[in-house]
Amino acid sequence: MKNEDWTELFDGTRALPRDVRDRLLKSAHLVTAKEGKSIFSPDHIPDKLLFLINGVIRVSQTSENGREIVLYRVEAGQSCVLTTACILAEEAYNAEGVAETDIKAISLPRSEFDRLVAEMPAFRKFVFSAYSRRLIDLLRVVDDVAFGHIDVRLAERLIALCGGGNDIAVTHQKLAVELGTAREVISRQLVEFQKRGWLELSRGKITLNDKASLRKLSNN
Amino acid sequence: MKNEDWTELFDGTRALPRDVRDRLLKSAHLVTAKEGKSIFSPDHIPDKLLFLINGVIRVSQTSENGREIVLYRVEAGQSCVLTTACILAEEAYNAEGVAETDIKAISLPRSEFDRLVAEMPAFRKFVFSAYSRRLIDLLRVVDDVAFGHIDVRLAERLIALCGGGNDIAVTHQKLAVELGTAREVISRQLVEFQKRGWLELSRGKITLNDKASLRKLSNN
DNA sequence: TAAACTTGGTGACAAAGTTACAGAAAGAAA
DNA sequence: TTTCTTTCTGTAACTTTGTCACCAAGTTTA
Incomplete structure (x- = not known):
């Protein structure tokens, strides 16, 4: 992909006014990772919000005795909210996100994220939507595993x-x-x-x- | 409880300026429910945010074949975010919240909720905190059930x-x-x-x- | 080529879930 | 009170799932 306007690619940013999008194009930056690379883990919690442009992140959880379960996948056009969620909560958890393919993503600094949530209803809706999506994904996992x-x-x-x-x-x-x-x-x-x-x-x-x-x- | 200032009881509202809290005291209202009453369910999703003053809400999920599992409990001082999450996501889910004791709660209209999230960093932090708390609760449930x-x-x-x-x-x-x-x-x-x-x-x-x-x- | 590692196959056993009852305790109705 | 009904608990037999131990075949590395 050329250095295009990535704000066009996400529900949460497409609807924003032009000046805000231009601001974003400056404050956020592109990150890439090779397949197999750990994107976040209990040891390494990034303080940025990731918007996935290309590829898939597989989020899984590993138990004490080494067994593992896939919780959900973050696909292109979605954001990876688990990390932002877990910055706040200080409890221990053991979920990890791994690049399932080579990935390309936008990394948005926390300050900018906060500002957007505050100022832009469309962005706010996108974020809450992402949270609920994951909550429901997890409800599904619980249902599957338990029953x-x-x-x-x-x-x-x-x-x-x-x-x-x-x-x-x-x-x-x-x-x-x-x-x-x-x-x-x-x-x-x-x-x-x-x-x-x-x-x-x-x-x-x-x-x-x-x-x-x-x-x-x-x-x- | 007398008709006191409930905004004193929650992390998300205690830190707000006096005028905002006064506004809240007007726009929100007290609700009560008897033990055993269903607070939310797939059939009945309230469009308000609940702040629990007294009592406990037990959130559980029921499978197709009738088996059930407790996901987590909402305690006094916490808010019940699953409902707000699920208003946005249009996917099916089958979690239900039931009053485990007689409960007393503040019901905040969605419009006011939106406004607070936009305007008040302290409130925003409280809400995101509540989300992450529940996400982590669910991670724990998955871990327990699976392993x-x-x-x-x-x-x-x-x-x-x-x-x-x-x-x-x-x-x-x-x-x-x-x-x-x-x-x-x-x-x-x-x-x-x-x-x-x-x-x-x-x-x-x-x-x-x-x-x-x-x-x-x-x-x- | 040999050694090390990965993947898959298998049998025996343990843990958990299912099915089908039976009987005891508590509460309601006669 | 006595009887009836419902709720709660106990139990045995069986199925499904998880665990352990080990082996064999394929693949990669030394």
Whole structure:
């Protein structure tokens, strides 16, 4: 991307008056990160608000005994509010954001963030909207983990990850992290799906043969 | 409580200038609800911000198949932000807030809420603080449900619920809802604790005999 | 090529959730 | 009071999920 007007890309900034947007173009700056880079973690909480232009940030949580669960993903056009939330709260938490792809984002200083929230109703709405989005994402995770069945959740996730195509490049361990369970549980379930002819397994790759059945199991 | 200055009771309003507080005393009004009353639910989302003066609101989530889990509690001096969050997001969610005791609260109209967030840094900080508090509460719930062991979680909850004393007036079913599990699982675990001499069971009541052991199991 | 690491397969077992009842205690109705 | 009804608890059998231990095949590194 050329050095274009990124304020055009976000709901929260597109609606702002021209002079404010020009101010933003000066005060904020572009940051990039390679795939796999940690964007925030308990050790490293940035004091900026991130607006994601390109790529995906995967936010996950790791337990004491090392198991991990994916909470949600921040996609292009969205902002990463968990960090700003957690600057205020001084309680311990163990969520981490990792660049799932190479990413490009706008980094907005806290002072400017505060000022925008104060002065611009459109921006305020965007921020609150982002918060509620994440709250609801988490409600969904709680529901899934507490009450969901592993076969349904796995089918759901496979459909979500294939993205139009039929192949998914993913290890059983990665899928286990998606759902917050153990690798063996995923392997078992995948073999079961394979027996039903719904998919083919190979090292590091899953080929979906019968998306309809998977979709049916996952109720979408 | 007499018709006092409730703005003194909240972090978010105590720090405001006198004239703003006087304005609030006029625009907001006192609401009360009896124990057991539903404060908000998917069917009924109030468009006000609630400031809780007295009592406790229990926020829980119910699954399709009827099982339920307690997410967190809103206590006196806190505000109930989940509702405001969810007005914006149009996605479905199934959290409900129920008055766990008789409650007394201040109801602030949305317009006034917006204005305060815009104009008053102290209020803004309070609101963001409330959001992050809930986000972190939910992170904790996810961690517990996904990775926690039921004996540890139950011990923890028993210690939290006894509140200084030794008796807890609660049914096994209620405890199951606290942890998002089944009644039978709780019964089984309570019998185990009883065998170890940590507590006594009777209908609708649990008497803790050895809080130290429970506390040790729950790692606090 | 050999060694080290990653990925996946498997069996045995433990923990937690489900199903299906039964009986005791408390409260309401006759 | 006695009977009926509801609520609460106990329990056994079974299924699902999570854990542990270990091995084998593929991949990368030395």
